[in-house]
Each structure stands twice: as structure tokens, then as C-alpha cells.
Amino acid sequence: DAKTTQPNSMESNEEEPVHLPCNHSTISGTDYIHWYRQLPSQGPEYVIHGLTSNVNNRMASLAIAEDRKSSTLILHRATLRDAAVYYCILRDRWYGGSQGNLIFGKGTKLSVKP
Amino acid sequence: GAVVSQHPSWVICKSGTSVKIECRSLDFQATTMFWYRQFPKQSLMLMATSNEGSKATYEQGVEKDKFLINHASLTLSTLTVTSAHPEDSSFYICSASISRRGGGTEAFFGQGTRLTVV
Numbered sequence: 001d002a003k004t005t006q007p008n009s010m011e012s013n014e015e016e017p018v019h020l021p022c023n024h025s026t027i028s029g030t031d032y033i034h035w036y037r038q039l040p041s042q043g044p045e046y047v048i049h050g051l052t053s054n055v056n057n058r059m060a061s062l063a064i065a066e067d068r069k070s071s072t073l074i075l076h077r078a079t080l081r082d083a084a085v086y087y088c089i090l091r092d093r094w095y096g097g098s099q100g101n102l103i104f105g106k107g108t109k110l111s112v113k114p
Numbered sequence: 115g116a117v118v119s120q121h122p123s124w125v126i127c128k129s130g131t132s133v134k135i136e137c138r139s140l141d142f143q144a145t146t147m148f149w150y151r152q153f154p155k156q157s158l159m160l161m162a163t164s165n166e167g168s169k170a171t172y173e174q175g176v177e178k179d180k181f182l183i184n185h186a187s188l189t190l191s192t193l194t195v196t197s198a199h200p201e202d203s204s205f206y207i208c209s210a211s212i213s214r215r216g217g218g219t220e221a222f223f224g225q226g227t228r229l230t231v232v
Contacts (some may be wrong), residue, residue, distance in 0.1 A: 036221070043120070043207045043223030044158070050197040087157075100211030102221050104158040 004088045009109040012078045017104040020108055027068050030092050035062065035073045036102070037084040044087065044104075047073065056067030083112045117141055120208055120224025127198055127231055135193045135227045137208030143188035144210035149181075152205040152226075164191040164208075198231040205229075 005023040012018040024033065035047040048055055048062045050071075055062040062073040075082055079100040117140040123144055127133050145166045150158040162183055163171040170183035180202075182194040194201055209223040 027195075038158075041205075041226070041228070043209070043226045044221075045223065046220050049220070055133075100146060100213075100221065101160050101163060102210070103160070104150075108155050 002073065004090060004105055006086070006088055006105065009111065011111045011113065012075075012082075014080060014114050015077050018075040018078045018110065018112075020052070020075075020086050020088075020110065021070065022072070022101055024088070024090055025069045027090055028092070031090040033051045033062065033064060033068075033071050033076075034091055034102070035060070035108045036083075036087045036089065036090045038087070038107070039081075039084045044102075047086070078110075078112045080112050080114060083110055085109050116146075118208065118210055118222045118224045120227055122227060123225055124228040125230070127229070129199055129231055130197055132194055132196045133198055133229060135195075135206055135229075137191045137193070137210075137224050139189045139210050139222075142206075142210075142212060144191075145188060145207055147185060147191040147210045148221075149183065149191075149193050150207045150209065152207060158207060161206075162193075164193075166191075195229065198229070200231045203229055203231045 015051050032049050032051050034049040036044040038044040048057055048060050050062045063072045085107040087104050089102050119138045119140050121136045138185040149161045151161050152158045160173050161176045164183045164185040166185045166188055172178045185191040205226050205228050207226045208219045211221045
């Protein structure tokens with residue numbers, strides 16, 4: 001799997017937008033960009049994923065650069081419950097079954113200040 | 115959405131005893147489940163891939179005789195830490211993936227099990 005690079009940590013104020021960057025310069029044409037987050041003492045949870053176009057869901061938005069070498073996870077209004085480690089992970093679209101595991105980097109630890 | 119349930123959430127055991135952790139897919143069938151381990155302030159590391167009806171596949175450096183995996187049904191995988199030692203104290207997490215239409219997979223994770231060996 002192609003490697004991703006994320007800042008170790010970021011801080012945000014409550015109710016302000018947060019932009020979490022991820023660089024993936026070696027991404028292949030069939031790699032999906034996935035974001036997961038892990039709240040303290042919990043298992044990771046899915047946030048969003050995309051291939052080429054920007055994506056929106058109830059949790060966040062994903063902005064993907066035109067060359068796909070970077071992406072940004074956008075939390076529109078951070079809350080205290082958004083404090084977590086956010087992981088940007090690339091997965092080939094054909095991976096599944098016994099190859100469906102995720103390879104986690106160190107992620108970005110997001111702190112949200114009230 | 116799909117749910118993966120893990121039990122227990124935490125367990126404390128004495129050194130030398132064995133501990134079993136269960137991972138269930140509640141509303142979907144999972145022929146493959148994954149077991150991760152996470153030490154404090156570190157990321158998740160894949161330990162093994164659990165395959166329904168066949169032997170598990172272990173990552174390099176993970177002792178298969180110490181971490182016994184059983185995947186007897188399409189909704190249940192168990193991880194047994196045998197002869198546990200304090201260095202086995204960690205956060206153990208299971209997951210299962212679902213393939214999405216149009217490509218890509220989505221992974222669902224259990225709540226994790228905090229194992230403390232004293």
C-alpha cells in the first residue's frame with residue numbers, strides 16, 4: 001500500500017472548522033483514500049472515503065487534490081467529541097476478503113479546545 | 115450500518131492464565147476478520163487474519179501458539195491469549211470489512227478489549 005504522511009498533532013477551537021491534511025504522493029490510480037478516527041479507548045470508526053471527487057457525508061467532507069497526491073479531511077464545526085486520532089489510509093479498490101485489513105500509520109491527534 | 119461487537123471491553127488476569135476475546139459481526143457475515151494490537155501511544159498493528167473454516171494467517175513476529183484464533187462461524191471469531199504475561203497487556207481490536215458497490219471496502223471495528231496482565 002502507498003504511504004501517507006500526516007502531521008502528528010493539530011489543535012482546534014470548538015465550533016470552528018478543522019482541516020486535516022494528508023499527503024500521498026505515491027498513490028496509484030486504483031487507490032481509494034480512506035479516513036478513520038479513533039476516539040480514546042475505542043476502536044477506530046469510519047469517517048469517509050473517496051477516489052477522485054470531493055465527498056460529503058454527515059460527519060465530514062473530503063477534499064481531494066486534482067492530482068490526487070494529497071487530500072484534506074474537513075470537519076465543518078469541531079466539537080469536543082471530535083477529539084481523536086485521525087488516520088488517512090490508502091486502499092486499492094480491489095482489496096477485499098483476506099486482504100481487507102487496514103494498515104495504520106501514526107495519524108493526526110486532534111485536540112479540541114472549548 | 116454494520117456493527118462489530120467485541121467482548122469483554124476490559125479484562126484483568128493473572129500471569130500464566132489464558133484469556134479469550136470474542137468478536138462478533140452483528141448484522142452481516144464476515145468470512146474474514148482481523149485482529150489488531152495497540153500499545154499505549156502507538157498505532158494499531160495487525161496481528162492476524164482470521165478465516166472462517168480455516169487456519170488463521172499470522173503476521174511476522176506474532177506467535178500463533180500464543181495467540182490462538184478460532185473462526186468457527188461467519189459471525190464469530192475468538193482470540194485466546196494463552197499463558198499471558200505482563201508484556202501481553204495491550205488494547206486488542208478486531209475488525210471486519212464489507213466491500214462497497216463501485217469499489218472500495220469499509221472496515222468496521224469492535225470497541226476493543228483492554229487486557230491487563232498482573
